[in-house]
Amino acid sequence: MNLFAWLLDLIYPPKCAFCGKLLGKDESDLCGRCRKNLPEVSGSIKRGEAFRQCWSVYYYEGAVVDSIHRFKFGGMQQYAQVYGRLIAMALLRSKVEFDVLTWVPISRKRRRKRGYEQTYLIAKTVAAELGCACVPTLKKAVDKPPQFTKKGAAERRANVLNVFQAVHPERFCGKRVLLIDDIITTGATLGECSKILRIAGAAQVECATLAATQYSDK
Numbered sequence: 328m329n330l331f332a333w334l335l336d337l338i339y340p341p342k343c344a345f346c347g348k349l350l351g352k353d354e355s356d357l358c359g360r361c362r363k364n365l366p367e368v369s370g371s372i373k374r375g376e377a378f379r380q381c382w383s384v385y386y387y388e389g390a391v392v393d394s395i396h397r398f399k400f401g402g403m404q405q406y407a408q409v410y411g412r413l414i415a416m417a418l419l420r421s422k423v424e425f426d427v428l429t430w431v432p433i434s435r436k437r438r439r440k441r442g443y444e445q446t447y448l449i450a451k452t453v454a455a456e457l458g459c460a461c462v463p464t465l466k467k468a469v470d471k472p473p474q475f476t477k478k479g480a481a482e483r484r485a486n487v488l489n490v491f492q493a494v495h496p497e498r499f500c501g502k503r504v505l506l507i508d509d510i511i512t513t514g515a516t517l518g519e520c521s522k523i524l525r526i527a528g529a530a531q532v533e534c535a536t537l538a539a540t541q542y543s544d545k
Contacts, residue, residue, distance in 0.1 A: 374514025377521035411452020493527035500528030
């Protein structure tokens with residue numbers, strides 16, 4: 328450990344990204360209890376017509392919800408590194424193959440308000456862990472209310488319809504795209520983004536998120 332890192336740890340002791348507990352000297356990112364008890368997703372989730380599968384790490388419950396809320400609304404952008412490493416490990420375990428790694432963008436208005444684009448930060452870490460580039464392929468041209476304000480799959484699909492546009496299609500045309508987001512609920516956002524990518528020439532789309540809701544539209 329270099330001097331700067333040592334001083335940083337002394338002033339800001341590393342804490343678990345999920346429960347906030349101080350980490351022990353042999354722990355990183357998560358405390359032992361969270362690593363053991365957080366609700367892991369087994370296998371892949373299919374909630375979209377335009378993408379093949381979605382690979383998620385945890386179910387969106389308890390401490391996972393609290394952590395993501397701090398990340399998105401509380402300025403804890405450093406969590407992106409933890410989330411990215413967890414997603415990368417899940418992708419490696421599942422041997423997910425892709426050619427281009429990208430992310431679900433947020434609108435310019437929301438990025439200015441928040442101060443950062445949380446999905447890009449996660450995707451950048453995933454790319455670094457997997458040794459590949461993080462490539463912009465989409466932009467959100469229309470600012471709409473957040474998806475969590477909408478109830479049911481139909482409302483969520485309507486809320487994201489025609490709000491995304493493909494950029495630089497020559498970068499992914501004919502290639503397998505891995506699309507990163509923070510959460511999957513109904514799959515409406517990932518589905519719409521995947522549809523745009525497919526129309527613009529992507530051969531196929533796989534998705535990955537930190538969290539997934541145990542969702543039912545009944």
